[in-house]
Amino acid sequence: MIFSNTLIYWYLQNNRELPWRKTKNPYFIWLSEIMLQQTRVAQGLSYYQKFTTDFPTVFNLANADESTVLKMWQGLGYYSRARNLHFSAKQIANELNGEFPSTYKEIIKLKGIGDYTASAIASICFNEPTAVLDGNVYRVLSRYYGIDTPINSSAGIKEFKTLAQSLIDETQPGTYNQAIMDFGALHCKPQNPLCETCPFSDSCVAFEKKLTKELPVKEKKIKVRKRYFNFLVIKTDNDTTILSERKGKGIWQGLYQFPLIESNKVINKDELILSEEFINLFPLETTISLFNPKEIVHKLSHQHLYTQFWIVETANSAETTIKWSEIEKYPVPILIANFLEAFQAEK
DNA sequence: AACCCGTGGGG
DNA sequence: TCCCCAAGGGT
Numbered sequence: 001m002i003f004s005n006t007l008i009y010w011y012l013q014n015n016r017e018l019p020w021r022k023t024k025n026p027y028f029i030w031l032s033e034i035m036l037q038q039t040r041v042a043q044g045l046s047y048y049q050k051f052t053t054d055f056p057t058v059f060n061l062a063n064a065d066e067s068t069v070l071k072m073w074q075g076l077g078y079y080s081r082a083r084n085l086h087f088s089a090k091q092i093a094n095e096l097n098g099e100f101p102s103t104y105k106e107i108i109k110l111k112g113i114g115d116y117t118a119s120a121i122a123s124i125c126f127n128e129p130t131a132v133l134d135g136n137v138y139r140v141l142s143r144y145y146g147i148d149t150p151i152n153s154s155a156g157i158k159e160f161k162t163l164a165q166s167l168i169d170e171t172q173p174g175t176y177n178q179a180i181m182d183f184g185a186l187h188c189k190p191q192n193p194l195c196e197t198c199p200f201s202d203s204c205v206a207f208e209k210k211l212t213k214e215l216p217v218k219e220k221k222i223k224v225r226k227r228y229f230n231f232l233v234i235k236t237d238n239d240t241t242i243l244s245e246r247k248g249k250g251i252w253q254g255l256y257q258f259p260l261i262e263s264n265k266v267i268n269k270d271e272l273i274l275s276e277e278f279i280n281l282f283p284l285e286t287t288i289s290l291f292n293p294k295e296i297v298h299k300l301s302h303q304h305l306y307t308q309f310w311i312v313e314t315a316n317s318a319e320t321t322i323k324w325s326e327i328e329k330y331p332v333p334i335l336i337a338n339f340l341e342a343f344q345a346e347k
Numbered sequence: 348a349a350c351c352c353g354t355g356g357g358g
Numbered sequence: 359t360c361c362c363c364a365a366g367g368g369t
């Protein structure tokens with residue numbers, strides 16, 4: 001049987017019922033595809049419900065403040081997705097009369113949409129035979145065809161893209177694309193794939209040669225940078241604190257945080273107080289205590305953040321203060337959200 | 348081309 | 359201070 005037919009037959013019997021599969025509205029499909037980039041279905045589900053409820057049309061999303069969108073995205077990670085989503089929503093609303101572009105070529109022009117997402121939307125919503133290439137597709141194809149070209153090399157990307165495109169069912173490209181992804185996610189899994197009950201077991205190269213565990217091949221590991229964060233949590237007499245937006249290029253752009261002093265190791269109270277940055281922030285007398293006795297290690301994909309939260313009691317209130325009662329309105333990294341939960345519980 | 352961007356689950 | 363990976367994209 002043809003590869004795509006076997007796949008679609010499997011899919012018709014085993015597919016998951018997911019909310020975005022009940023619609024072909026490109027706006028909803030777009031939302032789901034952005035949320036699911038590098039993100040598991042279980043983690044993205046509630047965010048999809050929240051966004052489609054609060055922003056039922058692209059105009060609702062376009063009219064929201066960026067900070068509101070980021071607040072709704074809080075906890076999902078990769079926040080540039082939310083910023084780009086919002087940027088493109090405004091573009092669709094204002095320049096395209098709210099009409100989502102209908103071809104791969106036009107869709108991929110939108111910020112935040114690359115080859116995968118453009119292929120997914122074009123095939124699912126507009127029946128255009130453009131094959132998706134995601135982690136699942138790499139795994140299924142590398143195993144079935146026994147291809148050991150690294151999937152994160154430029155040669156690998158080209159090779160797999162060509163192969164994927166040659167396999168697509170042009171009469172039902174959207175179903176085919178979702179079938180190969182679901183098959184990868186549920187059956188041809190990274191660990192412990194279900195080879196014993198696999199519809200492809202009679203022709204899968206990796207199964208025949210016992211190479212399942214070796215495929216797909218991925219080149220080079222990422223290196224992790226260690227950083228040492230000291231957040232200064234200010235408590236004033238009138239229940240205010242300082243929270244400021246992270247600007248610039250690095251992590252958590254557009255999210256808010258307490259004043260931050262970064263050091264090159266875990267430091268103690270004396271070292272903190274004597275630092276130039278601290279003196280600049282608090283020239284007057286303060287009372288300081290460390291909230292978390294053992295530093296919190298917050299792990300990002302490329303950084304490990306060794307974090308201490310310092311409670312700083314002071315009488316003077318700077319210009320940029322906010323009220324503690326309004327702190328939950330601000331989008332914050334999960335590291336800070338977790339601190340706030342523990343801190344408020346203790347009060 | 349290589350590097351950066353979050354968070355959470357599972358072995 | 360493990361390891362991998364997840365419906366990737368931007369620079």
